[in-house]
Amino acid sequence: MLFQETNDVMERTGRGRLHMLNNDEIHTLQQILYRYPTVTSSSIADRLLQRISLRINPRTIRNYRLSLGFRAVHARTRLNNVIFSDEKAFEVDISGVVYWIPYGRPRPTQYQHQVQFRVTVFGAIWYDERSNLIFIGDRTNTTTYIQHLQAAFHLRLRQVFGYYFIHDRPTWAHTTLAHDWLRNNRISCMDNYPPVSPDLNAIESVWG
CATH class of the missing domain: 3.30.420.10 (Ribonuclease H-like superfamily/Ribonuclease H)
Structure with a gap:
């Protein structure tokens, strides 16, 4: 977004190219995904920010979830135990x-x-x-x-x-x-x- 007063350019959330994670960052993301399988992408982004001080938008988290093989499924209630x-x-x-x-x-x-x-x-x-x-x-x-x-x-x-x-x-x-x-x-x-x-x-x- 361009501000006419200062000509400072700021990145707008959800726009532009997706952030590319390196191998260590992907490994950390996988750990969070396995540990918190039911939380939203926004919550995953917050946890990633706390762990490695890296801010990633939720859309990127969703894309990485899919690329890493995670799929959304409904939990099955088991009564046989x-x-x-x-x-x-x-x-x-x-x-x-x-x-x-x-x-x-x-x-x-x-x-x-x-x-x-x-x-x-x-x-x-x-x-x-x-x-x-x-x-x-x-x-x-x-x-x-x-x-x-x-x-x-x-x-x-x-x-x-x-x-x-x-x-x-x-x-x-x-x-x-x-x-x-x-x-x-x-x-x-x-x-x-x-x-x-x-x-x-x-x-x-x-x-x-």
């Missing part, structure tokens, strides 16, 4: 209650729910397998929860190395001891989702 776990309480009540009433009197209109048997079941599923079903008779705490995990996965722990673990965030599962057990068995606990979110936990549809 996610473990969905949950516990479910089942109740067996008394059904078909017979009332003996005098002849001619109306039938009872109120029925009091009577639980005959109650059991809590813990289980987990993943892409092509499931855990053992654990029947829980007593109340659960952190210690018993870890015991349930050990019994549920048992011989399948090697199959789920490197997997992600989702639970419905009960208090006994969201503890340091529980997280340490998962970490020691190379399982990552996913806690960055809403605490009550059955739509995000596939096992909710299994219980029926």
Whole structure:
């Protein structure tokens, strides 16, 4: 751009010939591209300026990205390495209650729910397998929860190395001891989702 007052010539951003990088500069650019695969060309240009004090316009960065073999693709969400776990309480009540009433009197209109048997079941599923079903008779705490995990996965722990673990965030599962057990068995606990979110936990549809 030419300024009439001073006749100083300044380079206008995005115009003129593309800047040519030398081998060392290209190597630095590649390192940044590999380390930050999701950032924009403008952000790459800023990082390059911080690293080697060289200002390159984003259009040049885009061209170098293509020439170095980088292509834009959409990330694929993989669910075949996610473990969905949950516990479910089942109740067996008394059904078909017979009332003996005098002849001619109306039938009872109120029925009091009577639980005959109650059991809590813990289980987990993943892409092509499931855990053992654990029947829980007593109340659960952190210690018993870890015991349930050990019994549920048992011989399948090697199959789920490197997997992600989702639970419905009960208090006994969201503890340091529980997280340490998962970490020691190379399982990552996913806690960055809403605490009550059955739509995000596939096992909710299994219980029926």
